[in-house]
Amino acid sequence: MTLLRIEELDVRHGFLSAVSGVTLDIAEGETVAIVGANGAGKTTLLRAIAGAHRPAAGRVLFDGKDITAVAAHRRVGMGIALVPEGRRLFGGLTLEENLLVAGRRRDGPWDVESVVEAFPLLGRRRKTRAVNLSGGEQQAAAIGRALMTNPRLLMLDEVSLGLAPAMVDAVYRSLRTLIEGGATIVLVEQDLTRALSVAGRVVCMLEGEVVIDAPAEQTTRAQVVDAYFGLRRTA
């Protein structure tokens, strides 16, 4: 069943077209990796789905409803959550407060206790202000904060950026648990190997457009790399 449908989406930053003519269907329970070079429009696409950017044209449908004009905070209530690039925790709030501020948006299994259980490294840091958390703890907290909204669609933007490899492993381990639990996940990832290892489907973007959209097992690294840099484009 289609959970998210994006139709001919155009998103602009002023005169700059960041996303153009993107059409994408994401089914319930799917894990989709969006890859592409810097500036390919991945972050903008996620932010447009979350409602942080209004598209210039096109539609976003969630669970069959047109949500193109719905404000970001109301989309959270419908079950869309984004873990933003750079984590963006509220630094002056404690870890627990960061989780609580996102809580009670929807009914579901996630609350402070279950988040701390899923990310054991957070357990002892509940009363610590978010600015004083390590990078890995902050990333776990940012994912936990998104989970607190009990999302039906969880989008993660560059979760491994700036983390030590051991930390990235830990974050991906918890992601795998989520995926096995049937969550619908869209993740933007620079690390191709990791993206291909968790995702069922790969979408590659180039200059705001989708150039590959295929199941992960049918996609080779070489194909993605070609598309990533646009090597075959104007041949």
Add this chain to the structure above:
Amino acid sequence: MIWVNQVVQGVLLGGYYALLACGLSLMFGVMRIINLAHGALAVLGAFLVFVLAKHGLSPWVALVVVLPVMGVAGWALQRVILERSLRAGELTPLLATFGLLIVISNLLFEKFGADERSLFPYIGTLGYDSWTITKQITIAKLYALIFVVAVALLGTLQLFLRHTQLGRALRATAEDPDTAELVGVNSSAVYAAAAAIAVATAALAGAFLGMRSSFNAYSGSDQLIFAFEAVVIGGIGSLWGTLAGGIVLGVAQNIGAQLNPQWFLLAGHVVFLAALALRLVLTGVGVRGGFRALVGEHA
């Protein structure tokens, strides 16, 4: 002993300044709006209480009516005027609230004329009751009450910000409105709530101004300056800092007045400028980075 008395009186006055300033600080902290109409809104609150008192209502009962009304006014102010002006850039809200200050002051002048008003006649003996501590130190019961109310209100606000869902949403929105939206916080509702609290506390401060002294249609600007000075001395973003700022301002004014009866305001302004200069030096940004230093880490 006379100096001890001036310090005591200054601390009590500082409570009033903190009460006046906390809404200004809250609005700046949450939506980055310097509300130039804050003092005028306080005076508007005082006039509303005055009108009800003239009709025979006790000022305390009048406050029960006026505070919610002013809260709703603050909410509407944010929704109707400030929210729109915020979309037009940083300076537009400043102009909008400046315009509002002029409109409120002149409407009050139109309605009530230039007379000085006071709530003093309506609060019975509370206006002049006092405790005599020593020969030279007497504490006016009204001043003590205002101080206690101010501390209680700041404490309640602090607890509210720490321990309620709306309080956490306010702090999150103050830090990063964009991300707050992404975790489901309705930032315009949060802004409106902050404005409601700010304007209601301003009205309470205005009523106390009316009880402890007098006010006229144009008193708002003076009160704005005191509030602004208390906020800057105490540092924005901390309610207890605002209380400290108010107390420093009140003590400075009283000590100044003891040195020379004409130095009451002057001493306050000097301490304000000194605090400002100190902050510029401490943050090491120099005069050109002045505004950023003035408003602290938030900007």
